[in-house]
Amino acid sequence: MSASTAVRVNWLGSARVLVRLAWARTGGTLLVTGLVVLLLLPMVFAMIFASRGSLSGDPVEFLVRSYDSLLGGMATPLIALLLGTSAFSAESEDGTLLYLVTTTTPRWWIVLVRVCFAAVLTGALSALAVWGTGTLAAGSSDPEGVTTAYTVSVFFGGFTYAALFTALALFTRRALVSGLVYVLFWEGALSDLFPALQYLSVRQWMRGIAAPLTSADTPADLPSVTYALVAASLLVLVTVYTGGRKLHGPRISRMGT
């Protein structure tokens, strides 16, 4: 008698279950409050900008600055951090991860679904904030295609950050702290100071994606679109592969009580 009899995988059904379990972990009051604050912040600035009329200055310049610093530099990575780490970290901590990894569902599929969940949610929420900020600051027009460019950019960033932070949740016990250090220290300070590091910064890749899609002035010497796409794809692949392998022997705080 062999253990490896033909195993049926319910791809869609298992994805629904994995998303449902992840969704339940994102419903915490603190997490939702954090998400709302991050999303509302650029919109509040846009309302202030719009309320001052022509005294506020060029709306394109304002939007590029808001999208680049408040959304690309803060909201998108932090939302991805909260969503990418919440499910796996909590499940590792309370031991319920065991119920996922003692099934026949392929491990890489578990990781991929969780990355997609965090990515789609991060991208959608960030895009909502981009659209809200653009509408509040510049009305229904999209001057110099800046809102469209940054919508694409935050979707790209959502996927990339989600993969990165999902990997952190699987491989470290302090995923949230490690992620914050990356966002605030590596991306916020070092990658701006040392141009060579921009090739290892998701934020710079996001800028690289947005720059050719808008005629507005954007920072110079950014990674190319090709580089950003290849690097992000590699990051997602590495996360799914290594994360899947990690789930064969997951870090669970204790199997016993």
Added chain:
Amino acid sequence: MSHPALVFENVSHWYGDVVAVNDITATVDAGITGLLGPNGAGKSTLLQMAAGLLPPSSGSVRVYGEVPHERPQIFSRVALVPEREALPGMLTARAFVEARATLLGLPDVRLAAARALDQVEMASAADRPVQEFSKGMRQRTKLAAALVHEPSLVLLDEPFNGLDPRQRLHMMQLLEQRADAGVAVLLSSHILEEIEGVAARILVMLSGRLAASGDYRALRRMMTDRPHTVRVRASDVRALAARLVADPIVLGVEVDADALLVRTTDYAAFSRHVLQAAMGLPYGAASPASSPHTPPAVPITLLGIEPTDESLEHVFAYLVEHR
């Protein structure tokens, strides 16, 4: 060719410098096998290796002839019930068991979940969120989630924790039914009485090693027939020692400050004999000896009698020395 459900062959596992499991060789097949040992003996590590969640540092683990590590397919026939009570609290018991059935790729998720919940007597509470459940209900929900795909090898880590006597009996009956149907069950416990009468075969672990294995009754006899050490406190320990040394069931007496440490082969009989000795009665007599030549013995006040080596660790240590 038919393979045994689970085979450990010289299996060891260590975490850094700490050896959790040390050179274990054992086979588990259809029927119930108890994995007995004190906390920290390495039972959970052994179960995790059996489920393929941990690779052995040395030796080999085989589930139906295959290495289980990094092979999720084995879970089509294997179930692991962890000791931890944690369950996704926001789900109902039914949703949780259905989620497991889906992740296990079962064709009729609803039917399988309903059947499993019914088996563990959780059908009536199936639509309540698990965060409202008592410890016993959580245990049963975990068991339903494990049995939902009717596995042929079930690994249970301390499954009786938190169950009241009726629930315990029901779980035992359920496991016995599965065993009778040809399922191999390996259940761990640190309490001998918990698996008394359930497991026909027992593996005893102590400090990561297999201290003893075999038929339950033979091991039970070894555990109860062993010498006991009893600490007796009395108003005059030396006088009491002089009376006790004559008792054939007493192997030795040692004066330890204000108490006696008595080694005996029969703890139950000793409990009676020490009372008689304190009262100055000969063993088996109901009243003091009335020989005109011997002065009546002065009664001694007993202040306390307690066994010093009743912990499971002592029992297991004895087994290790005498196997």
